Amino acid sequence: MIGTGRAADRDTALGLGMNAFLDLQADKLEDAGEVDVVFDVIGGEILDRSAALVRAGGTLVSTARMPTVQPKDGHAVFFLVEPDRSRLAELAQRLRDGRLKPIVGAVRPLAEAPAAFAPDRRTPGKTIIRIAEGG
Amino acid sequence: MSQKADVMKTITVRDRGAGVGGLSLTNMPYPHAAQNDVIVRVHAGGFTPGEPDWPTTWADRAGRDRTPSVPGHELSDVVVELGTEPRASPSASGCSG
Numbered sequence: 001m002i003g004t005g006r007a008a009d010r011d012t013a014l015g016l017g018m019n020a021f022l023d024l025q026a027d028k029l030e031d032a033g034e035v036d037v038v039f040d041v042i043g044g045e046i047l048d049r050s051a052a053l054v055r056a057g058g059t060l061v062s063t064a065r066m067p068t069v070q071p072k073d074g075h076a077v078f079f080l081v082e083p084d085r086s087r088l089a090e091l092a093q094r095l096r097d098g099r100l101k102p103i104v105g106a107v108r109p110l111a112e113a114p115a116a117f118a119p120d121r122r123t124p125g126k127t128i129i130r131i132a133e134g135g
Numbered sequence: 136m137s138q139k140a141d142v143m144k145t146i147t148v149r150d151r152g153a154g155v156g157g158l159s160l161t162n163m164p165y166p167h168a169a170q171n172d173v174i175v176r177v178h179a180g181g182f183t184p185g186e187p188d189w190p191t192t193w194a195d196r197a198g199r200d201r202t203p204s205v206p207g208h209e210l211s212d213v214v215v216e217l218g219t220e221p222r223a224s225p226s227a228s229g230c231s232g
Contacts, residue, residue, distance in 0.1 A: 113146045114158040117182055129146075129207075132178040 002032050004046075008124065016101065029053070040064060051076065104128055140165050146182075147203035154187045161203065174216035181209035 003013030004022045013021050022032055024046065034055040040047045043064025054060050054071035067076035094100040105125030108116040113129050147161040168174045186192050186206040195201055 110144055110146065111160050113182070114160065117155045117158060117184060119155050119184075126181055129180045129182070130178070131180065132176065 002035065004029065004032075012103065012124070034058075037061065040067075102126065145205045146207065147205055148187055148192065149203045151187070151193055155184055157187060158206070163203070163205070168216050168218040170218050170220045172218040173214050175210065175212035176215045177210050177212045179211045180207045182207050183209075 001018050002020045002022060003009075003016075003018035004024050005013060006025060007023045010021045010023065022029060029046065029049050030052070032053055035053050036055060036058045038050040038053055038058075038060045040050055040060065040062040041064060043062060047060075047062050047064060047067055048069040051060055051067060051069040051071045054074040056073035058071060058074040060067050060071050060074065060076045061079050062077070063079055066078040070076050091100065095102070103125035105123040105127050106116060107128045107130050110129055110131050116123075116127050116129065141164070142162040143165050145161055145163045146158050147163065148157045149159075150157045166172075166174055186208070192204050192206060193201055
């Protein structure tokens with residue numbers, strides 16, 4: 001399992017169980033070699049170049065947009081979650097079991113939400129807006 | 136049981152071209168739970184930076200203008216009010232995303 005991202009994400013990715021990490025600003029994506037599945041959450045040019053990494057019979061999955069460049073002998077899928085109760089319960093159970101490790105970044109009050117999501121700000125992890133006191 | 140508020144504090148977007156720079160803290164009227172609706176008290180929420188570009192941020196399923204739109208699809212909340220005919224029994228807490 002190979003993770004990709006910025007250099008600052010390397011330790012996080014390896015800590016989550018990745019066997020290797022590619023720094024997309026320093027390494028070549030193509031160095032990943034052939035893989036069974038690409039899971040893309042970036043889109044754009046990285047998504048287009050990912051198609052060539054998929055080995056025959058493999059799958060390219062993107063949550064960013066419908067892949068326009070198809071893997072040569074594989075599938076391309078655009079995927080967005082449709083939540084339903086049973087699968088949300090399953091996710092909650094995985095969270096309790098420690099199998100899911102959410103990466104929470106900044107926790108800010110509602111009034112600071114516009115500043116928290118300002119375009120020039122990059123905070124590692126998911127920024128959470130806490131609304132209810134003690135919630 | 137706490138008294139029902141007249142307003143709720145929200146983050147809204149009004150300008151489609153403004154991107155995430157268009158988020159602002161706003162008072163909105165307390166929502167009305169129509170048939171099939173539930174009202175939830177949000178404890179925590181997330182936001183995806185792409186939301187100002189999503190067509191669903193600006194129009195509902197019938198194509199009606201949603202401005203001012205309240206972004207945020209990832210919620211941890213408690214159901215506090217039911218509409219007249221909610222389709223399924225809601226959970227005491229839920230999340231959506």
